[in-house]
Amino acid sequence: MNESLFTSFITPTMVGIPIVLLIIMFPSILFPSPSRLIDNRLVSIQQWLVRLTSKQMLSIHSHKGQTWALMLMSLILFIGSTNLLGLLPHSFTPTTQLSMNLGMAIPLWAGTVATGFRYKTKASLAHFLPQGTPFPLIPMLVIIETISLFIQPVALAVRLTANITAGHLLIHLIGGATLTLTSISTITAFITFTVLVLLTILEFAVALIQAYVFTLLVSLYLHDNT
Protein backbone atom coordinates (compact mmCIF):
# COMPACT_ATOMS: atom_id res chain seq x y z
CA MET A 1 0.00 0.00 0.00
CA ASN A 2 2.74 2.45 0.98
CA GLU A 3 4.76 1.77 -2.09
CA SER A 4 1.89 2.05 -4.52
CA LEU A 5 0.59 5.33 -3.16
CA PHE A 6 3.47 7.49 -4.27
CA THR A 7 4.32 5.72 -7.50
CA SER A 8 2.12 8.09 -9.43
CA PHE A 9 4.52 10.91 -8.58
CA ILE A 10 7.70 9.42 -9.97
CA THR A 11 8.96 11.02 -13.14
CA PRO A 12 7.62 8.96 -16.01
CA THR A 13 9.95 6.90 -18.13
CA MET A 14 8.93 4.90 -21.12
CA VAL A 15 11.20 1.97 -21.96
CA GLY A 16 13.91 3.68 -19.95
CA ILE A 17 13.68 7.05 -21.70
CA PRO A 18 12.55 9.92 -19.45
CA ILE A 19 9.68 11.70 -21.17
CA VAL A 20 9.27 14.39 -18.51
CA LEU A 21 10.41 17.09 -20.90
CA LEU A 22 7.73 16.12 -23.41
CA ILE A 23 5.08 16.25 -20.74
CA ILE A 24 6.24 19.68 -19.54
CA MET A 25 6.14 21.00 -23.10
CA PHE A 26 2.75 19.47 -23.86
CA PRO A 27 0.48 22.32 -22.59
CA SER A 28 1.98 24.67 -25.16
CA ILE A 29 0.14 22.76 -27.88
CA LEU A 30 -3.16 23.64 -26.29
CA PHE A 31 -2.58 27.39 -26.71
CA PRO A 32 -2.47 28.07 -30.47
CA SER A 33 -1.33 31.51 -31.43
CA PRO A 34 -3.97 33.78 -32.95
CA SER A 35 -3.47 34.31 -36.67
CA ARG A 36 -6.59 36.12 -37.75
CA LEU A 37 -8.64 39.07 -36.60
CA ILE A 38 -11.36 36.70 -35.38
CA ASP A 39 -10.13 33.20 -34.72
CA ASN A 40 -11.76 29.93 -33.88
CA ARG A 41 -13.61 29.24 -30.65
CA LEU A 42 -10.64 27.99 -28.67
CA VAL A 43 -8.34 30.89 -29.46
CA SER A 44 -11.06 33.47 -28.89
CA ILE A 45 -11.80 32.12 -25.43
CA GLN A 46 -8.11 32.07 -24.54
CA GLN A 47 -7.63 35.61 -25.81
CA TRP A 48 -10.54 36.86 -23.78
CA LEU A 49 -9.31 35.12 -20.63
CA VAL A 50 -5.78 36.44 -21.04
CA ARG A 51 -7.05 39.98 -21.55
CA LEU A 52 -9.31 39.75 -18.52
CA THR A 53 -6.61 38.35 -16.26
CA SER A 54 -3.86 40.68 -17.40
CA LYS A 55 -6.01 43.77 -17.01
CA GLN A 56 -7.01 42.76 -13.51
CA MET A 57 -3.54 41.77 -12.47
CA LEU A 58 -1.47 44.56 -13.90
CA SER A 59 -3.73 47.44 -13.00
CA ILE A 60 -2.02 47.99 -9.65
CA HIS A 61 1.46 48.24 -11.09
CA SER A 62 3.32 51.29 -12.22
CA HIS A 63 4.86 51.47 -15.65
CA LYS A 64 7.98 49.70 -14.53
CA GLY A 65 6.07 46.85 -12.98
CA GLN A 66 4.00 46.38 -16.11
CA THR A 67 7.07 45.36 -18.08
CA TRP A 68 6.68 42.05 -16.26
CA ALA A 69 3.32 41.45 -17.95
CA LEU A 70 4.51 38.74 -20.34
CA MET A 71 6.31 36.88 -17.58
CA LEU A 72 3.35 36.90 -15.22
CA MET A 73 0.80 35.93 -17.86
CA SER A 74 2.87 33.06 -19.17
CA LEU A 75 3.43 31.93 -15.59
CA ILE A 76 -0.25 31.82 -14.77
CA LEU A 77 -1.09 30.09 -18.05
CA PHE A 78 1.59 27.47 -17.57
CA ILE A 79 0.78 26.62 -13.97
CA GLY A 80 -2.95 26.71 -14.63
CA SER A 81 -2.83 24.44 -17.64
CA THR A 82 -0.36 22.04 -16.01
CA ASN A 83 -2.49 21.68 -12.91
CA LEU A 84 -5.68 21.20 -14.89
CA LEU A 85 -4.08 18.60 -17.15
CA GLY A 86 -2.98 16.75 -14.04
CA LEU A 87 -6.60 16.08 -13.22
CA LEU A 88 -6.93 13.77 -16.22
CA PRO A 89 -6.55 10.09 -15.30
CA HIS A 90 -3.04 8.61 -15.40
CA SER A 91 -1.43 11.91 -16.33
CA PHE A 92 1.74 13.22 -14.71
CA THR A 93 1.73 16.69 -13.17
CA PRO A 94 5.14 18.37 -13.28
CA THR A 95 4.16 20.84 -10.56
CA THR A 96 4.08 18.05 -7.98
CA GLN A 97 7.86 17.98 -8.15
CA LEU A 98 9.47 20.37 -5.67
CA SER A 99 12.47 20.70 -7.95
CA MET A 100 10.43 22.30 -10.66
CA ASN A 101 8.57 24.65 -8.35
CA LEU A 102 11.77 25.80 -6.72
CA GLY A 103 13.16 26.34 -10.19
CA MET A 104 10.24 28.64 -10.92
CA ALA A 105 10.05 30.41 -7.57
CA ILE A 106 13.68 31.22 -6.81
CA PRO A 107 14.65 33.01 -10.03
CA LEU A 108 11.45 35.02 -10.12
CA TRP A 109 11.72 36.11 -6.50
CA ALA A 110 15.41 36.90 -6.92
CA GLY A 111 14.53 39.00 -9.95
CA THR A 112 12.09 41.10 -7.97
CA VAL A 113 14.55 41.60 -5.13
CA ALA A 114 17.34 42.50 -7.52
CA THR A 115 15.13 44.99 -9.34
CA GLY A 116 14.21 46.61 -6.06
CA PHE A 117 17.79 46.85 -4.88
CA ARG A 118 19.03 48.14 -8.17
CA TYR A 119 16.59 50.94 -8.78
CA LYS A 120 15.49 51.89 -5.28
CA THR A 121 18.27 50.80 -2.96
CA LYS A 122 17.30 52.91 0.03
CA ALA A 123 13.63 52.01 -0.18
CA SER A 124 14.42 48.29 -0.50
CA LEU A 125 16.70 48.36 2.50
CA ALA A 126 14.08 50.29 4.41
CA HIS A 127 11.70 47.36 4.02
CA PHE A 128 13.70 45.51 6.64
CA LEU A 129 12.47 47.78 9.40
CA PRO A 130 8.78 48.59 9.72
CA GLN A 131 7.90 52.10 10.68
CA GLY A 132 7.49 53.01 14.31
CA THR A 133 9.30 50.14 15.98
CA PRO A 134 10.68 50.80 19.47
CA PHE A 135 14.42 51.40 19.52
CA PRO A 136 15.52 48.32 21.56
CA LEU A 137 13.67 45.95 19.24
CA ILE A 138 15.45 47.04 16.07
CA PRO A 139 18.20 44.36 15.81
CA MET A 140 15.77 41.53 16.41
CA LEU A 141 13.27 42.92 13.98
CA VAL A 142 15.85 43.28 11.22
CA ILE A 143 16.77 39.63 11.66
CA ILE A 144 13.14 38.59 11.57
CA GLU A 145 12.44 40.62 8.45
CA THR A 146 15.49 39.15 6.72
CA ILE A 147 14.32 35.65 7.53
CA SER A 148 10.85 36.42 6.27
CA LEU A 149 12.33 37.77 3.06
CA PHE A 150 14.43 34.71 2.40
CA ILE A 151 11.59 32.36 3.18
CA GLN A 152 9.43 33.85 0.42
CA PRO A 153 10.68 31.70 -2.50
CA VAL A 154 10.67 28.55 -0.40
CA ALA A 155 7.12 29.29 0.70
CA LEU A 156 6.02 29.88 -2.89
CA ALA A 157 7.46 26.59 -4.10
CA VAL A 158 6.41 24.45 -1.16
CA ARG A 159 2.90 25.89 -1.19
CA LEU A 160 2.32 24.88 -4.79
CA THR A 161 3.92 21.45 -4.43
CA ALA A 162 2.10 20.57 -1.24
CA ASN A 163 -1.29 21.66 -2.47
CA ILE A 164 -1.20 19.79 -5.75
CA THR A 165 0.39 16.66 -4.28
CA ALA A 166 -2.08 16.54 -1.41
CA GLY A 167 -4.99 16.88 -3.80
CA HIS A 168 -3.80 14.06 -6.02
CA LEU A 169 -3.11 11.81 -3.05
CA LEU A 170 -6.56 12.40 -1.65
CA ILE A 171 -8.15 11.51 -4.96
CA HIS A 172 -6.14 8.28 -5.11
CA LEU A 173 -7.02 7.34 -1.56
CA ILE A 174 -10.69 8.12 -1.72
CA GLY A 175 -11.06 6.52 -5.13
CA GLY A 176 -9.36 3.38 -3.86
CA ALA A 177 -11.54 3.33 -0.79
CA THR A 178 -14.63 3.66 -2.94
CA LEU A 179 -13.61 0.71 -5.07
CA THR A 180 -12.94 -1.56 -2.13
CA LEU A 181 -16.23 -0.61 -0.54
CA THR A 182 -18.34 -1.57 -3.52
CA SER A 183 -18.91 -4.96 -1.94
CA ILE A 184 -20.44 -3.17 1.03
CA SER A 185 -23.22 -0.85 -0.11
CA THR A 186 -24.83 2.39 1.14
CA ILE A 187 -21.53 3.64 2.42
CA THR A 188 -20.24 3.53 -1.12
CA ALA A 189 -22.79 5.98 -2.41
CA PHE A 190 -21.64 8.50 0.15
CA ILE A 191 -17.98 8.00 -0.55
CA THR A 192 -18.48 8.25 -4.29
CA PHE A 193 -20.13 11.55 -3.65
CA THR A 194 -17.16 12.65 -1.60
CA VAL A 195 -14.86 11.80 -4.48
CA LEU A 196 -16.99 13.85 -6.79
CA VAL A 197 -17.10 16.84 -4.50
CA LEU A 198 -13.38 16.61 -3.82
CA LEU A 199 -12.60 16.55 -7.49
CA THR A 200 -14.65 19.65 -8.06
CA ILE A 201 -12.93 21.41 -5.23
CA LEU A 202 -9.61 20.26 -6.57
CA GLU A 203 -10.40 21.94 -9.82
CA PHE A 204 -9.87 25.07 -7.92
CA ALA A 205 -6.26 24.27 -8.43
CA VAL A 206 -6.66 27.10 -10.79
CA ALA A 207 -7.28 29.21 -7.73
CA LEU A 208 -3.92 28.04 -6.54
CA ILE A 209 -2.32 29.54 -9.56
CA GLN A 210 -4.04 32.73 -8.65
CA ALA A 211 -2.44 32.44 -5.27
CA TYR A 212 0.95 31.81 -6.83
CA VAL A 213 0.94 34.67 -9.21
CA PHE A 214 -0.68 36.97 -6.74
CA THR A 215 1.94 36.33 -4.15
CA LEU A 216 4.61 36.90 -6.72
CA LEU A 217 2.79 39.99 -7.77
CA VAL A 218 2.62 41.40 -4.29
CA SER A 219 6.29 40.76 -3.84
CA LEU A 220 7.10 42.51 -7.11
CA TYR A 221 4.88 45.41 -6.21
CA LEU A 222 6.45 45.90 -2.84
CA HIS A 223 10.00 45.64 -4.04
CA ASP A 224 9.69 47.70 -7.11
CA ASN A 225 7.24 50.45 -6.63
CA THR A 226 7.15 51.12 -2.88
Added chain:
Amino acid sequence: MASVVPVKEKKLMDVKLGELPSWILMRDFTPKGTAGAFQRGYYRYHNKYVNVKRGGVAMVLAAYMLFSYCPCYKELKHQRLCKYH
Protein backbone atom coordinates in the same frame (compact mmCIF):
# COMPACT_ATOMS: atom_id res chain seq x y z
CA MET B 1 6.42 15.79 -67.38
CA ALA B 2 8.42 12.55 -67.56
CA SER B 3 6.57 9.39 -68.34
CA VAL B 4 8.19 7.65 -65.39
CA VAL B 5 8.25 9.82 -62.24
CA PRO B 6 11.37 9.17 -60.10
CA VAL B 7 10.75 7.39 -56.81
CA LYS B 8 11.91 10.26 -54.65
CA GLU B 9 9.17 12.65 -55.66
CA LYS B 10 6.23 10.27 -55.34
CA LYS B 11 3.83 10.63 -52.46
CA LEU B 12 3.50 7.67 -50.09
CA MET B 13 0.22 6.49 -51.56
CA ASP B 14 1.71 6.29 -55.08
CA VAL B 15 4.79 4.30 -54.12
CA LYS B 16 4.58 0.67 -55.08
CA LEU B 17 5.23 -1.92 -52.37
CA GLY B 18 8.48 -3.11 -53.92
CA GLU B 19 9.86 0.42 -54.04
CA LEU B 20 9.04 1.10 -50.40
CA PRO B 21 12.50 0.44 -48.88
CA SER B 22 14.20 2.71 -51.40
CA TRP B 23 11.55 5.40 -50.83
CA ILE B 24 12.07 5.27 -47.07
CA LEU B 25 15.85 5.45 -47.45
CA MET B 26 15.59 8.45 -49.73
CA ARG B 27 13.73 10.54 -47.12
CA ASP B 28 15.53 13.46 -45.52
CA PHE B 29 16.84 12.23 -42.17
CA THR B 30 18.88 15.31 -41.30
CA PRO B 31 17.78 17.22 -38.16
CA LYS B 32 16.34 19.95 -40.32
CA GLY B 33 14.45 17.43 -42.41
CA THR B 34 13.07 15.61 -39.35
CA ALA B 35 12.00 18.88 -37.79
CA GLY B 36 10.31 19.83 -41.04
CA ALA B 37 8.46 16.53 -41.11
CA PHE B 38 7.19 17.00 -37.54
CA GLN B 39 6.18 20.57 -38.32
CA ARG B 40 4.28 19.52 -41.43
CA GLY B 41 2.48 16.77 -39.56
CA TYR B 42 1.55 19.06 -36.70
CA TYR B 43 0.17 21.74 -38.98
CA ARG B 44 -1.78 19.19 -40.99
CA TYR B 45 -3.54 18.02 -37.83
CA HIS B 46 -3.90 21.53 -36.45
CA ASN B 47 -5.44 23.02 -39.56
CA LYS B 48 -7.83 20.13 -40.01
CA TYR B 49 -9.15 19.73 -36.47
CA VAL B 50 -8.24 22.73 -34.29
CA ASN B 51 -7.98 25.76 -36.52
CA VAL B 52 -11.55 25.54 -37.79
CA LYS B 53 -14.41 27.74 -36.65
CA ARG B 54 -15.73 25.25 -34.10
CA GLY B 55 -12.60 23.22 -33.57
CA GLY B 56 -11.37 21.84 -30.28
CA VAL B 57 -8.66 19.96 -28.45
CA ALA B 58 -10.77 17.10 -27.11
CA MET B 59 -9.06 14.54 -29.34
CA VAL B 60 -5.65 15.82 -28.30
CA LEU B 61 -6.55 15.40 -24.63
CA ALA B 62 -7.90 11.90 -25.21
CA ALA B 63 -4.69 10.93 -26.99
CA TYR B 64 -2.67 12.46 -24.14
CA MET B 65 -4.58 10.36 -21.63
CA LEU B 66 -3.95 7.17 -23.58
CA PHE B 67 -0.30 8.10 -24.07
CA SER B 68 0.25 8.75 -20.35
CA TYR B 69 -1.24 5.36 -19.53
CA CYS B 70 1.83 3.67 -20.98
CA PRO B 71 4.40 4.68 -18.30
CA CYS B 72 1.87 3.82 -15.57
CA TYR B 73 1.15 0.34 -16.90
CA LYS B 74 3.91 -1.29 -14.90
CA GLU B 75 2.46 -0.16 -11.58
CA LEU B 76 -1.13 -0.63 -12.60
CA LYS B 77 -0.60 -4.22 -13.73
CA HIS B 78 -1.24 -5.38 -10.16
CA GLN B 79 -4.66 -3.76 -10.03
CA ARG B 80 -6.38 -6.27 -12.24
CA LEU B 81 -9.64 -7.73 -11.01
CA CYS B 82 -8.73 -11.09 -9.48
CA LYS B 83 -9.51 -13.11 -6.39
CA TYR B 84 -6.04 -13.22 -4.81
CA HIS B 85 -3.53 -10.39 -5.13
